[in-house]
Amino acid sequence: MDKIKMTTPLVEMDGDEMTRILWQMIKDELLYPFIDLNTEYYDLGLEHRNETDDQVTIDSAEATKKYGVAVKCATITPNAARMTEYDLKEMWKSPNGTIRAILDGTVFRAPIQVKGIEPKVSCWKKPITIARHAYGDVYKGSEMKVPGPGKVELVYTAEDGTEVRELVHNFTSPGIVQGMHNINNSIESFARSCFSYAIDTKQDLWFATKDTISKKYDHTFKDIFQEVFDAEYKEKFDELGIEYFYTLIDDAVARVMRAEGGFIWACKNYDGDVMSDMISSACGSLAMMTSVLVSPQGYYEYEAAHGTVQRHYYKHLAGEETSTNSVATIFAWTGALRKRGELDGIEELMTFADKLEKATIDTIENGTMTKDLALITSLENVNAVNSEGFIKAVRATLEEML
Missing domain, CATH: 3.40.718.10 (Isopropylmalate Dehydrogenase)
Incomplete structure (x- = not known):
């Protein structure tokens, strides 16, 4: 041919x-x-x-x-x-x-399910899709080995030269430190990609971070997701009869182990890296999972x-x-x-x-x-x-x- x-x-x-x-x-x-x-x-x-x-x-x-x-x-x-x-x-x-x-x-990742390779979690009947944020956090982090006693601070210097400082730790002995960041625009793109994908596939969307511990960093993710959802997607979700909800990452893990699947689980960058491996391994093999990076620009x-x-x-x-x-x-x-x-x-x-x-x-x-x-x-x-x-x-x- x-x-x-x-x-x-x-x-x-x-x-x-x-x-x-x-x-x-x-x-x-x-x-x-x-x-x-x-x-x-x-x-x-x-x-x-x-x-x-x-x-x-x-x-x-x-x-x-x-x-x-x-x-x-x-x-x-x-x-x-x-x-x-x-x-x-x-x-x-x-x-x-x-x-x-x-x-x-x-990044959207979902297991490739075949007959004869049953998920290790017996209640999983449908694929669980992991939506992984694709920017920042530890993947764009800056790291330093602290050689000895001293003070480490986060410093923000505005364009007009004014500074805001936040103490990281007063070291009394050698240690390590890491700084990481994210950008509101990227988080908004992440949220819109997740909500749009949920609508396209008619699946519920879960989102999980640890905002009780990370009261500014993770809480910003939570707030942006809710703001974008309420302003742009809630009405369409209601029409389709699908649900968006936020929960803590540890609660999400517990829920996933009792769920039937068939939903999208949105995670921050590192969480998505780890959890997608868990899902794929439980469904048979790390080599049995699709992965596609979808940009808001298409x-x-x-x-x-x-x-x-x-x-x-x-x-x-x-x-x-x-x-x-x-x-x-x-x-x-x-x-x-x-x-x-x-x-x-x-x-x-x-x-x-x-x-x-x-x-x-x-x-x-x-x-x-x-x-x-x-x-x-x-x-x-x-x-x-x-x-x-x-x-x-x-x-x-x-x-x-x-």
Whole structure:
């Protein structure tokens, strides 16, 4: 059959380690044979980020603004060990954090549910979508090691030179300190994205912080959400019969464990990072979760919610067989291709994305899967395959459907 044509490029952000290997396999086996793939390529592998002083990350985000849709491979956020391993110039910040800050969007993450992989929380009947704020907090934080006794303060200097000071701590011995920030405009964008997504998907929206302890920082999030909801969204929520409510983060965790699912749980940046991993793990695997950054300006960046699978990469380099789950990375591509098709009016591209997702799920439900799923499935007589074997099995299923 003729390959599907694309009219506008996708922004393609390549990544690191084992997910970079899977990225190429997916293109070779599941995309190139069927699509005349049109991408603007950016190498966000750690070596290239280091070579460009991380300018490539900024360039990829700006390209996403230009073309509207991006697909991203998992990338390394370096720590001290990575500094040595990759001989880095400096400890570069999270590329996801940089991209989110530039696009000013909200990350929506939801588990990919398949038959035979039942959630560990028995009452969960429907997917729980995590809406993660995509700017600031610890991801844009400034940190300092305090060498000894002394005073640490927060200082705000207004444009006219006047100062406001807030004591952080009087240190009597060495310690550590961190300053973080957020911006009202970003919080408002976060709120609007969440309320709009809830209306689009007709789901209840929960929002949770810890305003009883953080009486200014977290309380500002709470106040802005309520103000935006009351002014712009309450009437539509009432028409649809859906609910918005705020609660403390610890209460939200308790409620989630008793809920049936089918709602959106909005979280601050770090909370969303952690809770999305909890939801995905409970639903089977970190590699069984979709993730899309949605900007209020209409930019979309699709990615897998997990990391670079470092342990498998070292096995791969040693010539050992791996069985790495590529489902979330496949779904990153299908999400981006579907959105590109939607924006460009290419029905064939949208249909292909749907069929590739179905082929992926059908492959698992028919008993062929990677080892992480084979260990937890309720299906019998499963065929546990290696990384490449799973992708080739999906291709065989897809070819039958096409």
